[in-house]
Amino acid sequence: xxxxxxxxxxxxxxxxxxxxxxxxxxxxxxxxxxxxxxxxxxxxxxxxxxxxxxxxxxxxxxxxxxxxxxxxxxxxxxxxxxxxxxxxxxxxxxxxxxxxxxxxxxxxxxxxxxxxxxxxxxxxxxxxxxxxxxxxxxxxxxxxxxxxxxxxxxxxxxxxxxxxxxxxxxxxxxxxxxxxxxxxxxxxxxxxxxxxxxxxxxxxxxxxxxxxxxxxxxxxxxxxxxxxxxx
Amino acid sequence: xxxxxxxxxxxxxxxxxxxxxxxxxxxxxxxxxxxxxxxxxxxxxxxxxxxxxxxxxxxxxxxxxxxxxxxxxxxxxxxxxxxxxxxxxxxxxxxxxxxxxxxxxxxxxxxxxxxxxxxxxxxxxxxxxxxxxxxxxxxxxxxxxxxxxxxxxxxxxxxxxxxxxxxxxxxxxxxxxxxxxxxxxxxxxxxxxxxxxxxxxxxxxxxxxxxxxxxxxxxxxxxxxxxxxxx
Numbered sequence: 001x002x003x004x005x006x007x008x009x010x011x012x013x014x015x016x017x018x019x020x021x022x023x024x025x026x027x028x029x030x031x032x033x034x035x036x037x038x039x040x041x042x043x044x045x046x047x048x049x050x051x052x053x054x055x056x057x058x059x060x061x062x063x064x065x066x067x068x069x070x071x072x073x074x075x076x077x078x079x080x081x082x083x084x085x086x087x088x089x090x091x092x093x094x095x096x097x098x099x100x101x102x103x104x105x106x107x108x109x110x111x112x113x114x115x116x117x118x119x120x121x122x123x124x125x126x127x128x129x130x131x132x133x134x135x136x137x138x139x140x141x142x143x144x145x146x147x148x149x150x151x152x153x154x155x156x157x158x159x160x161x162x163x164x165x166x167x168x169x170x171x172x173x174x175x176x177x178x179x180x181x182x183x184x185x186x187x188x189x190x191x192x193x194x195x196x197x198x199x200x201x202x203x204x205x206x207x208x209x210x211x212x213x214x215x216x217x218x219x220x221x222x223x224x225x226x227x228x229x230x231x
Numbered sequence: 232x233x234x235x236x237x238x239x240x241x242x243x244x245x246x247x248x249x250x251x252x253x254x255x256x257x258x259x260x261x262x263x264x265x266x267x268x269x270x271x272x273x274x275x276x277x278x279x280x281x282x283x284x285x286x287x288x289x290x291x292x293x294x295x296x297x298x299x300x301x302x303x304x305x306x307x308x309x310x311x312x313x314x315x316x317x318x319x320x321x322x323x324x325x326x327x328x329x330x331x332x333x334x335x336x337x338x339x340x341x342x343x344x345x346x347x348x349x350x351x352x353x354x355x356x357x358x359x360x361x362x363x364x365x366x367x368x369x370x371x372x373x374x375x376x377x378x379x380x381x382x383x384x385x386x387x388x389x390x391x392x393x394x395x396x397x398x399x400x401x402x403x404x405x406x407x408x409x410x411x412x413x414x415x416x417x418x419x420x421x422x423x424x425x426x427x428x429x430x431x432x433x434x435x436x437x438x439x440x441x442x443x444x445x446x447x448x449x450x451x452x453x454x455x456x457x458x459x460x461x462x
Binding site: 045046049050052053054055056057058059061069070072073076153154155156157182185186189190202203205206207208 | 276304416421
């Protein structure tokens, strides 16, 4: 976007954006040597697919539960035995993810600059509370918004509507930050100014949209906001 | 289901159920040796993912176009050069899929038995007309129903509503037949009696549902209907 609107607040996606889901793959590889990457990828894909299908059909179920459903399917599909102990280990790992290395510093910079911040996530309030604490991000967000409040997952408009409602400003004045390109599409369609953190250099999803900005790390998000606020 | 209702009509999913999408993989392998299976799988996954995302966000775009969008993303993601000629070749292959070997005989059996039949598909009316003709299935369906009429993809209830509206009977009296387990979930939630053709012996999706019946070929669908109608 050549002239993005002045940004008044920032809303972050959580899983994959603030919290690095890669550590799940490491544990999966320990539990299932040679299959960890495949399990982690299919698990993630199924978790997201189930969120779409359930929202489309009006069959909401909390994200913690569909995360476990996705794990169960992925293990079965790959022929991996998922006993109760391994299931608990993997789910616990998902509950306590590490932040990406630069994220804490970036969030502290925004806090110091007085930029209002939020998490806007598919995760349940409990999942988000544990993840924020586990990542050392306590006190860095003004709002922790879960789609559980509306029982609809992203990319449903009701889910994205939580941001403007919490900040009390139009979506275009909020920078929605996500590493998930489909999430950037949904947020752009809703009306947010969007930043896609494309850490892995992926092609853009073919969804007829362009994020307002793209970068590779959270530090570039801070730069974007700083520039926007000093225009 | 121990006592399914008496079946009055049958609605078939099209792609993957009536029409074998495997031939696309064969062409893909010719064009991109060693990468054909990966391209076909990611293409299919993206096509479906885009249908979910667009329906959730109220951003309908015809299935032919999102099929091409999915192909473009899949090729880019896998680092495969998709020039206009190869794109056309692959899309043309998708337009003229072969039926699974037993399907024509099964459909003729249903026709001979006087069972009303429909296609209920995400495909556009044009795609379905070409596919039906190409597969030699002309005259075998009473209704060819495209979600294009409601601009919402499965698993949106509006999409499944086309079946009862066309047949003039409740969903539970219609057997919805699909090879896509997520489609069987959506149809079951909507109220159809459902038959999941599980050709590849896949695990069931973890979506808290049980199809009314499961089998490996279309012939088992005919048996199920015959038994239902002679109770």
